[in-house]
Structure formats: C-alpha cells, structure tokens
Amino acid sequence: MTEPTVAVRGLAKTFYDEARGEVRAVDGIDFDCRPGEIFGLLGANGAGKTTTLRMLATILRPTAGVARLMGRDVVEEPVAARRTLGFYSATTALYPRLTARETLEFFARVNLYPEEKVDARVDYLVGRFGIAEYVGARVEKLSTGMKQKVSIARTVAHDPPILIFDEPTVGLDVINALEMARVIRELRDEGKTIIFSTHIMSEAEKLCDRIAIIHNGKILASDTLDALRVATGRHYLEDIFVDYVGGVEEMPGFIRESGSAAE
C-alpha cells in the first residue's frame, strides 16, 4: 500500500450563526486518501462536504483536529499545503478580464511552478484540454463549456499531486458533466490523489474508488462500494446510503435523482 497523501483526524468545524446558534458543520471526521484513487464524499446538501474541503484547502480554520496534505499540516503550514493542491468547485471562478493563456500563466506562477518551465507547461495544458482555439480570447467572451476547460486547466496548472473537486458537476449539462468525469478519471490514472464530493448517487457509484457517507458533519461509513455492499447486504448505493443515514425524511434537501438542480 502507498502512503496516504491526505490524512484527516478528528477534523471539526463549528459555526456560530445568528439565527441557528451553534452549528457543528463538521463534527470530528477521519479519513485517508491515496495516489491514484478517487475518494468520494457523498452527502445531502448541508452535510458538511464543502466545509470539510474548505478546511483542507485552508480557506476555513478547523475548530479541532488535524489535516495533512503530503505531510503538510493545513494549520501549521498552510502555504506549503496549498502548493500541493488544486481546488475546483462550482463557485471557483476565473478572472473575466484575463485571456485563457494569461489565466494559466498566472496560476502556474502564483503556485510557484518553476519559472523556466511555465511556458512549456501552459502549451501542454492548452494542447491537452483543447483550448488552443480560444487561448488568446478574454475569459468573459467564452462559453460555459470553454470556461470549464480553462478552469480545469488552471486547477492543474502547477501540476499538484492532490486535486479537490467540490460538486464540480453542479450546474453543468449532461455532456459537460460527462466530460468532467472523463477528465477526473484521466487525472486519477496519472497518479493524482482526488477528493470528489457530490450529492448525486449515480455519480459517486460510477466514479469513486472509495466512498465516505457524510451526514450532519459525521462520516457514517467509508469504504469501497463493494465493501459497503457486503456490510449492508444491499446492492444499490442509494439503499446503502439510506441504510446508514436512517430514513430519507430526515434529510431535507436531499435529491435522489441524478442530474437535477441542486444547492
């Protein structure tokens, strides 16, 4: 077995909200991820997926617990931790006034990709993600599909070993969602460690090598799909999920069908 590239122990985050009081968004979770693996966080809206991933990306400061990326503690060495990371979510956007090429150059440089290799890296990304046609155009002029390609390219601009995708298919049409899944698989096959969050069962079923079921800030189960099947005696992920979570009625906002609107 390879060493875990992502190690999370007892991670917790409490928010203090005027209306709701104390909110334990993430309530002491543990998990590990390894290279060449897609680790899925499956949970309903408000389960704590985004909060978890933002703590890994050092955007939020944990209330308790530790998390390490490539051995770097996210609280002690946030800059070093972020360098090993590419973060993509439905809400991470691009600078509209930059061109696609400038965008890739900027993110390679600001993440300290070796200066002398930046040009070659950008050329490679342009070729790989098929954005050569519009590489000189300002991002604001691009279509959603084009922007998505540039966005993925900027996530891997500095060739990080760990990639986080927080509900990346939200708001995408079927074609673009499939394209996203294809790229993520490709990146896994290149040996990246991938953490992928979703509230869509079928997506998790098809894409993830291991699945963690997260509910109310706690991880209820975490294993391969086959092992989860054995443990619960059920075949479909949907049933497995309901088994752990204990009844759909407890999960407001949970969407069972794939591809429908979310958030």
Added chain:
Amino acid sequence: MREASSSNGARRRRVLATLLGLELRLLLRDKRTIIIAVLLPLLIYPAFILAMRAVSRAGQERLEAATYEYAITGSEAELARSLVQEALALSAAEDDSAEVPTNFVERVADAPDSLLRAGELQLVVEWMSHEEYRAEREAEAEGDTAALRRLDELAAVPAVRLSFRSNSELSSTAASRMGARLRRLRVERRDRLLRERGLPLDPGELAKLELNNVAPAEKEAGAVLGMILTPLLVLLMLSGGSVVAADAISGEKERGTIETLLTTAARRGEIVAAKQLAIIGVGIAIAVINVANLLVYVVLGVFELPERFAVSVEPVALIVLLLLFLPLTGVISATLLALSGYSKTYREYQIYFFPVLLLFLFPSAAAVLPGIELRSAIVLVPVANISVAVREVLVGTYDWLFLGLTFAVTMAAALYTSRLTSLALSTERLITAAELDRAELIGGPALFPKRVLRWFGIMWVTLFITSLWLGATLGIRLQVVVNILGIFFGGSLLIIWRYRLQPREVLALRPVRLPVWIAVLIGAPSAYLVGVGLARLADLILPVPERMLESFGEYLIAPELALWQVILFLAVIPGIFEEIAFRGVLLSGLRKRLRPVALCLVTGAIFGLFHIDLFRIVPTAFLGAILAAVVLISGSIFPAMLWHALNNAVALVPAYLELRIAEPPLWSFGLGVLGLALAFWILWRYRSRAALAGGDGGG
C-alpha cells in the same frame, strides 16, 4: 540556512510580483479606473480655474460698478471729512489693481451704525480724539495694562475706526479700499511733513487706523487653495481608489475568483499587499497628477489665474505636499480595501461607501475651520492633520516638528488600517456568509471586551467635536457637565446597559481598609509633584507655545467661579465620573486582553488622549496610569476617585487663590517620588489579592 531564507525571499518576491501583475492588468483593462484615476484629476484643475475665473470676473465687475456709501461720525467729523476727501482724491496712477478708483459717496445720516447693520450703508468712518479713543480702550482692556501702555507711548493723535460688515462683500471691499487710501494718505503726509521741515521730527502717526487686517492677497489665495486641496484630493482618491477596491475584493467575491485565489500558494498578506499596492498606485497617480496640475497651472502660471487663486508655491512645498499625501493615500487605500473585504457583494460595498466617504471628507475639510492651527490637538487626528498641514504649507508656514508629527500620525493610522485589513481578509468572512465568532453570538458581557475600545473611540470623537465647536462658548461649568457628565458618565452608563454588565463588578465598587485611604492622602500630592516634573521633561521635547500657557492659566484660574464651585466642578465631579469611565469601564474592558503593566500604560495613554489639549497629555497619561494601578492593587475604584479629586484640587486651588508658588525646586520631585513609593508600598501591603488575581475583576 541562509540559502533557504534567500530563496524564500525570492519566492515571496515572485509571488508578490505575479499578484501585482494580475492586479495592474485587471486595473488597466478597466476603463472606469482610467477615467476616474487619470482623466478626471487631469481635467479638474482647468475646469475649476475656468469656473473660478468666470465667477470672480463677474464679481469684480460688480464691485467696480458699485457705489459705496459711507457716513462720517465722531467728535472730529469735520476734520475727518476733509481728510477722507483728500484720501479719495489721491491719484490712482501708481495704484496697484487692488485699489482701482471706485465711487465713494458720503451719506449724511443720524444713526449710521444702525444703517450699516441694516445693509443700507457700506461703511462708517468714525473719527475720535486721542482721549476718547484711550478712554474706550481702557474700558475694554479690563486691566490689561500692556496694551494701554503701548497706546500711551504713541503720540496723542486722533484715531479712525472703519466699521463694516464682513459678511457683505461690498462692505468689506469698501473698508479695505478706504483703509488703504487713508493709510497712503498718512504716508504721503508724513513724507511731505518731513520733506518740508527737514528735521528729525518724530513722524508718529497722522492718525491711528483701526481696521480689519486684510491678509496679503497671495497668502489669502494660498489659504483658499489650501482649504480645498485636501478635500478635493480625498474625493478624487476615494472615487478612484474605490473602483479598484470594490473590484479587488467584493467584486472578486461576487465572481467567485477570491476563492480560487485563496487556494493558491499566495499568502493572505501577499494578496492584501498586492491589492493595496494597486490602490495606492491609483492614489499616488491621482496625487501626482494633482501636484503636477498645481505646478503647471499655479506655479508656472500656464494661464492667467483668477485673482483669489494666484498663489506662490515654492518647489519645496510641492515635495512636502507629496510627502503629506503619501500616508493619506495609505489610509484611504487600506480603508477601502477593508471595506471591500467586509462587504459580501458589490452592492453592499456601495452601501457602505457613502458613510466612509463622509468619514473622510469631514476631517479632510478641517482646514476650513476658522483659526485652527496644526500646532494643536488636531495634529493627532489622521487626515484632518494633513488637511491643516497642507493649508499651512500653502501659505508658507513650515512647522517642521508638527509636519513630521502629522506625517507620523497619519502614517501610523495607515499601517494600523492595513493590519486591520489583513486581519479582515484572513477571517473566514471572506468566503462564507457572515461569520460570527463565539463571543459575538453570545453577546452581552462576552462581547464587551472586544467593543470597549470602539466605544471609547466614539466618545473621543464626540468630545473632540464638542470641544471644537462649543469649547469656547460654554462656560467651565457647562463644559464639565457636557464632557464629564454627558460624554464620560453617559457613555459609561450606555456601555453598562448595552452589554448587561454588573456595575459592582465592572466599576469595582468595593470597600477598602483604612490604610489604603492614608496611602491615597500621601500618594496624590506626591504623584502631582512627579507629574509636574514629567511635564517639564516633556516640555523639553515638545515645547509648549507661550499662548497655550496663557490660555491654560486662564482656564485654571476661572475667575467667575467661587472656590466651592472650583472644587466641585474641577475636582470632585471629574474625580468621581472620570474614574467611572476610565478606571471603571475602560479598565475592566481591557483587563482580559492585557497584562497588568500594559493595562495601566494603555489606560493611562487613553486617558491622556482624552485631554484634548496636546500639552496636557503627558501629565494626564501619567496620572491615568497611576490611578489604574491604584484600582488594580486596591481592588476598588473609591481610592482612585479620592486620589483623582485630590490631584485636581492640589493643581487648581493654589492657582485659584493666586498663591504664586514659585517653580517647585528640584528636591520636591525627589520628595514626590519618595511619597509615591511610600503610598504604593502601603497599597501593596494592603492589596486585594482577589482583585489582582481575578482576570475579570470578579470576586
């Protein structure tokens, strides 16, 4: 090791350069920025000058065409009439532009003063004999013998008084022109006399002339320019910087790019620094364009300026102005950035922007306040001090010490705001919805320590504004009521009520043992002596201007008060209520955040700052720190109240009784130090363990 750190430095430079490159690229690709940061400042001067010229030309024509009606009164009106006519008849040939011939018409009237007040006359020329004039001055002087003596040294010649209304331009012009003519007549007559007699006759004065002092045209113009320059610049910087700042964070937040940026290897500080540099860049561009405008239009006189705009600005002034504008740019950019970080959306930013605009515009217009000088407490108010400094520089006054102080104060404010901005950006508010912390959620007492300084800031501003506007007009008693009962005590009550605090705990209302009172009786006069010594030391560093000393003396003597009133209003009331505010609320608010020594020093410094008079800060800060220590050690506020009241009484009563105590001799400071040490020894022996140990003033 060394290699690692230098490569770390290189890394940081590279990240910063990359970020700055991004900011500048985004900035230059935004047309609004270019228009507001470059075009607007470039065009504002010519536009302003053209408008001023049109207005002043129209005004000039009106003044030329006007008929000035004047009346002559006084015991020697006949003599006066002939002299005035002679003065008006003086040839206009050698006159400069300020004295172009105008139509003066005498009007014979019974009650010229009331006509003047009613606006039907522009000018009253009153001619008095020397005796009349002297008698009048004597009545006004109220024992100010120096002025009278000066009057007596002059020859016994008649006096002329020109009465006019300064709020009427016609009337002011009439007075200044008539005055100028009379003065010239005086000079010509004296010359003629001297010439005729050819002897060393004391030319004396043909007549004393009492007239408002019209400042030299150039200085007046400098003052006008000086008043508008800072607000203008602040307005331009705010509007220019605002576009960039809004885009910098709230725009990024709205678009979602900030999240992308925050997950890169750039540090928060680097992100803030790059954004701030971009805004400062815009601010500096605006400042440079403004100063260049000044150079082109005003110094080089590229085109003819309206009368009141002509000003001579030395090259050194331009450099000083640029230096003064630098920290101003810093404060503004940091504030805008903080604002942008604080707002969740572009819209929200625009809502907050307006109050911030006012917040800056008011102090930036401080130079407009009549009679305000840089050498006053205004030097401690960031932005306002720049405004006053700029005005002084433009009329050619260089008070280097206070210019330096101005620079330092506003620079410190800039650094402090930048730090706040960095903190604001490192909080999670940036990304997530309103992020409260625990204390904020619980509210009440838990929130109090976090907010206490904010409240005292508000109280300081209130005090500052009331003393600026009302200070002179209120009597001492009213001043005490407004400041001490209204602001200090009222503010304290408000804080206690707002955070649901326990008065007994917060104000440390606890009994103490007898020896503590004895310690206070020894300590208060001793500390006063030491304070006087410290003030003298401070005086070596920051000399107190003569005039200040005078007015402070007047304040101390307060002749309209009886002794018991002096003691009540200036010793007892401050003793009780200032202690409640500063050693009660402030001290317990800061208590959790500072260790005891720092706590005393900070409390003292804040107390000092509240004595708006710059030159009393050092002794009052010293007193404040001592009093804080007394409360901490004794665990009760009562000894501090007595100490404070005694201190004020010791300072005021001898002065009131006009006991002119000679400068305290040097050994008295030694005595003071000894007495103070003794007092603290007693206090320490009978200290309240619970009060010193308990962090929250409990138990």
